[in-house]
Amino acid sequence: MTPGIEHFLTVGALLFCLGLAISLSKRNAIGVLMGVELMLNAVNLTLITFSRFAVSPNPIAGHTFVVFILTVAAAEAAVALALAVAVYRNRETIDVDRLNLLRS
Amino acid sequence: MEGFGPSFAFWVLAALTLVAAGGVMVSRNLLHAVLFLILTFIGVAGFFVLLSADFIAMAQVIIYVGAIAVLVLFAVLLTPRSGRDNGETRWALPGILLAVCLAAIFLFVVHDTAWNTVDEAPAGLDARALGTALLTTWVVPFEIASVLLTAALVGAIMLTRSPEEEAEDALV
Amino acid sequence: MTPFLVSDKWYDIRDLGNLSREILEAADRILPFGVVYVLAALIGFVASFLLFVLPSQLIVGVYGERRIIGRMQSRLGPNRVGPFGLLQPIADAIKLIQKEALTPTRADRAVMYIAPIVFVMPAVLLWAVIPFGENMVIADIPVSLMYFLAVSSLPVIATFMAGWSANNKYSLFGAMRIVSMAISYESPLVLALLGAVVMTGTISLSGMVAWADEFNIWMVFVQPLALVIYFICVSAELNRTPVDIAEAESEIVAGYLTEYSGMKWGLFYGMDIGYALAASGFAATVFLGGWTFFGLEQWVPGWLIFIAKTHLFYFLFIWTRGTLPRLRADQLMAFAWKFLLPLGVFNLLIVSTERMLWSEQDYAKGLIYVFALVNIVLSVALVYAWARFNGYRPEQTPTRPRLVKQAGGYIPVGERS
Numbered sequence: 048m049t050p051g052i053e054h055f056l057t058v059g060a061l062l063f064c065l066g067l068a069i070s071l072s073k074r075n076a077i078g079v080l081m082g083v084e085l086m087l088n089a090v091n092l093t094l095i096t097f098s099r100f101a102v103s104p105n106p107i108a109g110h111t112f113v114v115f116i117l118t119v120a121a122a123e124a125a126v127a128l129a130l131a132v133a134v135y136r137n138r139e140t141i142d143v144d145r146l147n148l149l150r151s
Numbered sequence: 152m153e154g155f156g157p158s159f160a161f162w163v164l165a166a167l168t169l170v171a172a173g174g175v176m177v178s179r180n181l182l183h184a185v186l187f188l189i190l191t192f193i194g195v196a197g198f199f200v201l202l203s204a205d206f207i208a209m210a211q212v213i214i215y216v217g218a219i220a221v222l223v224l225f226a227v228l229l230t231p232r233s234g235r236d237n238g239e240t241r242w243a244l245p246g247i248l249l250a251v252c253l254a255a256i257f258l259f260v261v262h263d264t265a266w267n268t269v270d271e272a273p274a275g276l277d278a279r280a281l282g283t284a285l286l287t288t289w290v291v292p293f294e295i296a297s298v299l300l301t302a303a304l305v306g307a308i309m310l311t312r313s314p315e316e317e318a319e320d321a322l323v
Numbered sequence: 324m325t326p327f328l329v330s331d332k333w334y335d336i337r338d339l340g341n342l343s344r345e346i347l348e349a350a351d352r353i354l355p356f357g358v359v360y361v362l363a364a365l366i367g368f369v370a371s372f373l374l375f376v377l378p379s380q381l382i383v384g385v386y387g388e389r390r391i392i393g394r395m396q397s398r399l400g401p402n403r404v405g406p407f408g409l410l411q412p413i414a415d416a417i418k419l420i421q422k423e424a425l426t427p428t429r430a431d432r433a434v435m436y437i438a439p440i441v442f443v444m445p446a447v448l449l450w451a452v453i454p455f456g457e458n459m460v461i462a463d464i465p466v467s468l469m470y471f472l473a474v475s476s477l478p479v480i481a482t483f484m485a486g487w488s489a490n491n492k493y494s495l496f497g498a499m500r501i502v503s504m505a506i507s508y509e510s511p512l513v514l515a516l517l518g519a520v521v522m523t524g525t526i527s528l529s530g531m532v533a534w535a536d537e538f539n540i541w542m543v544f545v546q547p548l549a550l551v552i553y554f555i556c557v558s559a560e561l562n563r564t565p566v567d568i569a570e571a572e573s574e575i576v577a578g579y580l581t582e583y584s585g586m587k588w589g590l591f592y593g594m595d596i597g598y599a600l601a602a603s604g605f606a607a608t609v610f611l612g613g614w615t616f617f618g619l620e621q622w623v624p625g626w627l628i629f630i631a632k633t634h635l636f637y638f639l640f641i642w643t644r645g646t647l648p649r650l651r652a653d654q655l656m657a658f659a660w661k662f663l664l665p666l667g668v669f670n671l672l673i674v675s676t677e678r679m680l681w682s683e684q685d686y687a688k689g690l691i692y693v694f695a696l697v698n699i700v701l702s703v704a705l706v707y708a709w710a711r712f713n714g715y716r717p718e719q720t721p722t723r724p725r726l727v728k729q730a731g732g733y734i735p736v737g738e739r740s
Contacts, residue, residue: 050161052266055198058165060257062195064250065172071246072239075181077226081188084219085172088195091211098276099202100268107275107284113207114285117214118296122303124219128226129307135230136313144240182487186434189480196473209469217476217509224483225502228495278466278526 055096063089076131076141080124087120160201168194179238181227189220206278341458343367367461385412385596388641395645415589422585427490430582434488439583439590442481445474446597453604454529456614456625468516468526471605475560478598479505482569485591486579497578500652501569504559507659512556514667515549518674519609522546528605532613538688541612544695548670548702550610552663554639557602559655561595563640565647566655573649599640600633607632661713669705673698 063086070082091113098109131141138146171194174187192215199208240246285293343366351359386401386409393400401411426432452467454460464470479501486498519542520526523534535541543550559566570578580591607613611632614625650658677694684690 049158052268053261054161054165055202056261057258058168058198060254060261061169062172062191064254064257065169065176067253068247068250069176071249072176072243074238074240077223077230078181078184081175081184081223084188084215085175085191088192088211088215091207092195092198095199095202095204095207099204099272100266102267102269103273106273107280108288110204110207110276110281111284111289113204114210114281115289115292115296117207117210118300121214121218122300124222125303125307126310128222129310131226132229133310141230180431182431183434186480186484205464205466206469209466209473212473213469213476216480217473218506221479221483221502221506224480225499225506228487228499228502278469 052096052100055100056093059089059093059096062086062092074142074144076134076143076146077128079143080127080131083127084120084124087116091116157201160197164194164197164201168198182224185220185223185227188223189216192216192220203272203276206281385415385593388596388644391638391641392645395642419586419589424585424587425582427582430490431488434484435582438481438485438488439587441484442478443590443594443597445477445481446594446601448474449598449601450604452528453601453608454532454613455629457620459614459626460529463527463529465527467528468520468531468609471528472513472516475598475602476505476509478594479560482579485583486569489579489582491582493576493581494579496575497569497581500575501562501579503656504569504659507656508556508559508663511552511659511663511667512560514664514671515546515552515556516609518546518549518667518670521671521674521678524678528608528613531609532615535612536615538691539617540691540695541610543610545691545698546610546670546674546702547699548666548705549674550606551702551706552667552670553606553610555663556659557606558640558643559659561598561602563599564644564649566650568650568652568655571649600637603636603640604629604633606636611636662709666705666709669709670702673701 066082066085066087066089068082069085070079073079073082094109094112094116097103098106134146135141140146168191171187171190175184175191178184178187192211196208196211196215199205199211343363346366347359347363350362354362389411390400390408401408404410404414426435449471451461452464452470454463482501483498486494486496486501489495519531522542522545523531525531525534531542555566562569567578568574570580572578575581580588583591607629613632614620614629616623616628620628677698681687681690681694
């Protein structure tokens with residue numbers, strides 16, 4: 048079966064939903080971050096798919112978006128992991144269930 | 152995208168990527184989850200090669216596997232007591248339910264739309280075209296992205312400094 | 324210019340690709356579909372084994388390295404097994420295969436089993452994009468430099484897996500060290516290579532070789548500083564001995580290899596040499612002009628020139644390993660961030676400026692030699708100035724009388740209080 052645009056978009060959609068499920072269900076903050084990275088990857092895959100398959104006067108624009116997403120993902124990972132380490136230093140846990148200081 | 156090679160590559164990569172992403176979900180050990188995550192990144196890079204985005208594929212491997220995954224491993228090791236467990240929260244079930252519903256909507260949209268597509272890869276998807284686009288049309292976002300990276304770098308360093316280091320710097 | 328050898332014929336030994344292509348095309352006409360791929364893989368395997376793996380990996384990598392280091396350290400090195408000890412690597416391999424591959428009780432068995440396999444694969448994949456000669460490159464992709472960087476970021480993960488899965492604190496120390504080293508040394512490495520990319524205007528390794536051929540100059544003369552930075556960074560990432568803090572045996576037993584034994588350890592050891600050779604081949608391609616040698620490649624097969632350059636660069640690894648003492652972890656880290664990274668940025672600035680000037684002169688051929696001269700002077704000045712700025716002073720060899728004088732002079736025995 049020759050893969051077309053639907054196949055790639057299906058993989059991207061499934062990957063996105065897996066990432067969403069991971070980031071919503073994991074207890075560890077780093078696990079949540081991994082889910083977010085998966086979602087970003089899925090979005091990248093979708094953008095590249097459209098850039099390759101869609102009828103467009105300027106197909107390179109999709110690649111450009113992916114470059115920016117890669118940049119933001121790197122920055123986001125650095126800051127999020129720094130936050131995780133800083134929180135761990137203060138609270139000795141990065142369990143998102145137990146980070147509830149604001150709850151009355 | 153005709154022929155045996157691309158089809159075979161697609162199905163293998165799809166299986167690899169989705170199984171590895173599922174491994175991130177189900178593995179009990181956080182470090183195994185990170186290793187599965189790396190496998191997913193490599194699978195997505197393979198998809199990029201298949202979609203004639205060579206430069207993006209290589210950038211994906213360099214940034215995600217070489218930098219982000221290594222950072223995640225580092226963070227896992229720096230948070231030892233809570234770092235090993237990859238369990239679910241109490242809100243896991245609603246989250247998974249939401250994801251399943253979203254997947255259903257996505258799949259419906261993907262398969263119910265009549266996509267207007269081209270068969271041959273369009274010309275001008277190489278690294279040179281990407282560089283030209285980044286430095287002409289998209290130069291302002293490009294510069295903003297570099298500023299963002301610098302800000303993130305400084306912020307990450309400030310966040311992870313220990314109180315002792317800050318006290319030392321205050322004395323100087 | 325076509326000397327006594329005729330190009331594009333299957334018997335032209337300067338291009339072994341022609342020969343294998345002829346064989347494969349002939350085979351494709353006779354054999355059914357698909358068999359030709361198996362045949363190609365077999366030819367590639369046999370050719371690379373005979374031409375490169377056997378002489379490089381075993382003879383030069385293991386035997387030669389140990390002999391040369393032995394000579395540098397006033398020892399003999401291996402000289403018992405076979406003539407001149409030439410069979411020593413084979414004897415070592417047989418011994419390693421016989422040994423039991425131990426796994427600690429509480430280790431993570433699956434990860435510990437996979438780690439050597441993951442470590443081996445990139446070392447083989449790296450060679451796919453390196454041009455051995457004209458048309459002699461397995462995958463001539465337009466982003467081959469990026470490919471090399473991408474694949475060479477994978478072994479870090481493998482070494483991390485090895486270190487973490489053993490459930491040994493020394494292994495974990497080694498893994499932590501290698502992860503932090505990989506993060507620190509990746510940025511100056513990429514900055515150094517960016518200089519070469521800016522100058523040549525391509526990220527294809529074949530394109531870089533073509534550039535060196537066209538302008539008759541090697542990148543090492545245009546950017547000596549970049550080569551120095553590349554060499555230091557690569558030694559750090561590959562855990563070569565002066566900077567091998569991840570397996571420093573005087574501090575943390577053997578780092579991430581502590582719990583490995585037998586052939587699993589042997590795979591790590593052998594592939595260390597494989598990675599060093601791949602890095603040498605990459606440096607020979609980017610900085611030393613690849614398979615070209617100012618016209619000599621018309622007469623001598625290009626792949627011989629390439630292998631010679633690779634081993635010349637590999638000798639630098641052996642040399643530093645045999646002569647320099649190991650650095651401390653914090654020294655290495657500071658060196659990457661405070662020394663190599665600023666120098667890399669300076670180098671990139673200089674190269675970009677030159678490239679701009681050069682493009683305004685329509686890429687005049689003579690100008691590149693001026694740049695080379697300027698850059699060699701600037702490199703030495705930059706290294707010296709940055710070292711002075713950071714407060715490094717050249718160590719002067721202390722002589723005994725001066726030490727005594729500094730301590731207050733020699734006091735005769737009777738007058739000591």
